[in-house]
Amino acid sequence: MVTSLGGLSSGMDTTSLINALIQAESAPQTNLKTKVSDYTTNNTAYQTVNGKMKAVQDAAKELTKFDAFKGAKATSSSTDVVATASTGAQTGDMTFSVTKLAAAHRVTAAFAANDTVATDSGTFSLKIGTEDPTTLTVEENTPQGVADAINKAGLAVRASVVTTDSGPVLQLASTKTGGENKFELGGLTSEAKVMSEGSNAELTVGDPTKGGFKVSSSSNTFTGVMPGVTITASKLATDVTIGVNKDTDAVAAKMQALVDAANGALAQISSSSAAGAATSPGSKSSGGPLAGDYTVRQLSSQILSTVSQGMSDFGSFKQMGIQLTQGGKLEFTKDDFLKAYNENPEKIQKAVTDGLAGGLQKVADTATDKISGTLTQKISSGTTMISRLNKEILDWDTKLADRRTALQRQFSAMESALAKVSSQSSWLSSQTAASNASNS
Template sequence: MVTSIGGLSSGIDTTSLINSLIQAESAPQTALKTKVSDYTTSNSAYQTVNGKMKALLTASQDLTKADSWKAAKATSTSTDVAATASTGAQTGDMTFSVTKLANAHRLTAAFAATDTPAVTDGSSFDLTVGTGPDATTTTLSLDDDANTPQGVANAINKANLGVRASVVTTDSGPVLQIASGKTGAANTFTLSGLTTDPKVMTAGSDAELTVGDPSAGGFKVSSPGNTFTGVMPGVTITANKLANNVTVGVNNDTEAIAAKMQALVDAANGSLAQISLSSAAGVSSSSGAKPTGGPLSGDYTVRQLSSQMLSSVSNGKGGFGSFKQLGVQLTQDGKLQFNKDDFLKAYAEDPAKVQDAVSNGLAKSLESVSTAATDSVSGTLTQKIQSGTTMISRLNKEISDWDLKLADRRSALQRQFASMESALSKISSQSNWLSSQTAASNSNGS
């Protein structure tokens, strides 16, 4: 450890002098730190633009997929019947009546008292779930000293067979109530071996739709629940109440497609706006002042992206013409504008032609531009970001090396000045001794 005398002998403020020398010698490191700051700022700007271009890639790919143009919307003429359509649902309609709703099977068995024996043999009973050849019978055993209505309920619930039971206290005594956990005729059940014959409170039944007159070419469709799938391809129908003459229709969801077009235009405008902000030309606030502009001012890569996006719109598509026919055009300030009404009108007149113009024209062109920019390996923005990250890492390594050099230089200067102060201190001490000797000699001579 170097101890500085701090100029006690020389009168020089050696600490301040060393700091000044180190500051002067650290100029190259300061320049490196400035470069790191510049690269960090530009890298952040590239990443922001890259994020906007990825959003454009997603929006454009959404319209190059065939399924995006198969969006369907289902409607129902009754508030008691809901209908939804999945992608690819076939257009058309169907009129029907909801003639039955699905019910869960329920049985009850009344007993005189809570301690009344509930099982004939005192130890077990049979529970049969299902009907016909699909029926399954399970023998359930009671816990010790549990030949009671509650004991039967516990055995049923413990078996976990899709049937639940509970004991309800009534004015006439306890009632064992058993219900299926699912609706439908296939989920009915029976109990045998009880001291009281169970009564059917609600018979398990399927929901039913009736189309026309079954005796004159019509038909019925049943479902274990109140939701029907597959009656119309890609359509789900849910009945909430009995209803007559309900019409469910399926049409192309042009509103959904128009929304995707708007999303594409918004994503393109978002990218253009970010590029414009990041690459804005520098302007001097006063004579001789350094111009201040965007972090990517004058950068060819991002300016080219902007030019390519605008060209994708202005060039239209061969064999189709201007995208203005789709409601998409450029504004005077270099933005995209979308007119939903124009798009819907064009799509209604010729859906296939419009789909081709977008999927293989507008959206395809913007997809190509955004892919070339954001590809994880060859993307122009990706390479810029990777190059900047590598440069920042290298510069930070050089800065760290300078920290060691400057630390060594400070230690060396501290040793040099400490040696100088020590030498001056000795000289001063010797000078004082000589002065005292001379004074003593003169005094003796007198």
């Protein structure tokens, strides 16, 4: 295949001529590439708007979930006692004293130097709580051998050996606090002595002799004392009051998140669909890539109308701190919302769930649904068109390559013919010259 031509016979720059012809014939492919660029820009804009609408969808769902308004917040009157409330915790309060903290069971056994530690068979037993005793075998019949056997067994007891002036001392401690994790050693030649009893933590409410009661826990954390509340004590404390109230701040934060998401979507739509004008004849418009697009402009209208229309059996959302600004944005006033919510929680919850959040979620669902969403279909259509155009561009690559080859062959044949004619002309000239010379 001919790859280059010099135009030596014709005197023409045939390579440049072929390139010019190919460039002229590639105009349709250039137009296709321009279309791909435009579709890609539009698709990116649709995807960006789609992402903003998904943010609206997510924020709205946080307010339409069944437990959206069941958040609770626990407070404690003591820095030594921490209380946390889970979703659905009942409101109320309780006063108590932390009369005991949980402790781990600790035991020591002292031995003289070179004493045999385990029984003659080299075994000993360890019983934890109400479990059956575990029989352990030592590799070396020494205090360290006993400690190694315990630690290797993976039980809820850890052992170590301390060297003292009077000999080695075996120390054992439960890895868990509480009376239920006490343990007993058997089969040692020295009596194991309890350094500290494993004990439960204890809360005392009122006077147990006069209707009060006590609550115990194997750790310093109590659950179930108040429904949905976890209490953790770090020190003994007297007359600690735990209060549980609705977490209205959390609901207000979700409202603010929804407003921010809606404003983000409105701003993106405004930017993407902004009208513009060409700065010169034939140049592109200075507007957004989706200028005049009905789909995104309709989304903007739906968001704004959801807020402006309020709710038929509630009225304007301004009653709960939501309103539109003159610039076409949503505005949220937390204090107004909290005031309305505290005065009538059920009414505000319904207005949010069925009205504002429910309405915005519906708008977002319609736009972003994975199959039927209006934005989804736009993106899918654009992706399909880009794929088709790219295939046409590849087809044109083949066509143009074939055309270049054909032109190179044609010009090569022309150059060869011209070279042959030139050669024949030179021969005839030489023959004529020779004949003339002979005649002379």
